[in-house]
Amino acid sequence: MWIEKLSNRIDAVKYLKALGVDGGGVQILASKARGHLFYIRDLHVGAANILKQDALSVGADLAVPRGTVTASSSRVDAILIATQRQLAELSRKELSQPFGLKELAKELALHAKGHIPGPTQIMGIVNANDDSFFAGSRFTGSAAVEAIERLIEEGADIIDVGAVSSRPGSAPVSEDEELERLRPIVDAIYEQRLYEKARFSVDTYMPKVTEYALRHGFDIINDITGLANDAVCRLCGEFDATAVLMHMQGTPQTMQADPHYENLFGEVTAFFEARLEKAERYGVKEVILDVGIGFGKSLDHNLRLIAHMEHFLKLGRPLLIGASRKSMIDKIIPTPTPERLPGTLVLHLKGVEHGAEIVRCHDVKAHRQALSVAEALAGV
Secondary structure, three states: OOOOOOOOOOOHHHHHHHHOOOHHHHHHHHHHHOEEEEEEEEEEHHHHHHHHHHHHHOOOEEEOOOOOOOOOOOEEEEEEEEEHHHHHHHHHHHHHOOOOHHHHHHHHHHHHOOOOOOOOEEEEEEEOOOOOOOHHHEOOHHHHHHHHHHHHHHOOOEEEEEOOOOOOOOOOOOHHHHHHHHHHHHHHHHHOOHHHOOEEEEEOOOHHHHHHHHOOOOOEEEEOOOOOOHHHHHHHHHOOOEEEEEOOOOOOOOOOOOOOOOOHHHHHHHHHHHHHHHHHHOOOOOEEEEOOOOOOOOHHHHHHHHHOHHHHHHHOOOEEEOOOOOHHHHHHOOOOHHHOHHHHHHHHHHHHHOOEEEEEEOOHHHHHHHHHHHHHHHOO
């Protein structure tokens, strides 16, 4: 007899099928292999005691502070530990319980049914302005078209073209100037039918730019304001475009002036929920969520959002991560922008591990290699 300990990050379905498990049992057993941890804050102590017993009854568990059984405090924090299957059972069980557990049940149900990430896609970056924080992403005229063709050859699924820097403290640009910067590149993409080789995204929150791009082969709007402008939202609906909703606290000019959150995950989630409701009202069907790494976030905020990104899968939409060469790397270990590729790869691979489906990056070739190796490991 030989025993091998398997990682809980493996493709359990693949192993179970190879083992010869009955078809109906594969999904049941796979759901037991996937574990979840939930940190529940400010829980009524009565709810904590009920949830503890109910969790144990389905094979899960709830970690609670000493004194919870005797209700020495009226409110407590707790950590719920459950598999996918136990989570679904527990969410049904709590619907009949008091002390706010009905609301908890609804939340757990969302996580139990959350979006399942598909194959990872790479979004390559092309900037048509001269003040983006990474000089290697800046191109104009024919050089931009050459860069796009190279990124497609290197494995980019999506090309994100922008003409205005959104780095901290960047100067705003008029809508007309932004369009003039982009027009030659958009026209070349359209005339050369490059949109048949990859999807094209425009990084903008301006209506004129949005409409021009959507009329010329683009089908994704990457909006750092999260569809704040009604006209942009309307255009996404009219053209059946995909919208990338990004969270940002403040503006590019103010966002890094001591960003603060009372409840980081709660506030980002509430923002997404409100903007998803708006997108639905305007007929926007396809939405991607971007937590906005570096946009009104401290280093701690950024690290937490990446490490626990799967929290947002409950919203039922694909997630995008964009940490490419950002200053958070320099805050961890002092590194100039041109030398931040290793740190970028670690951040993006961790983001994919925790639910990101789209990686927005400057270095497509390096990411294609890293992601291919990671996928090979996951498929062992």
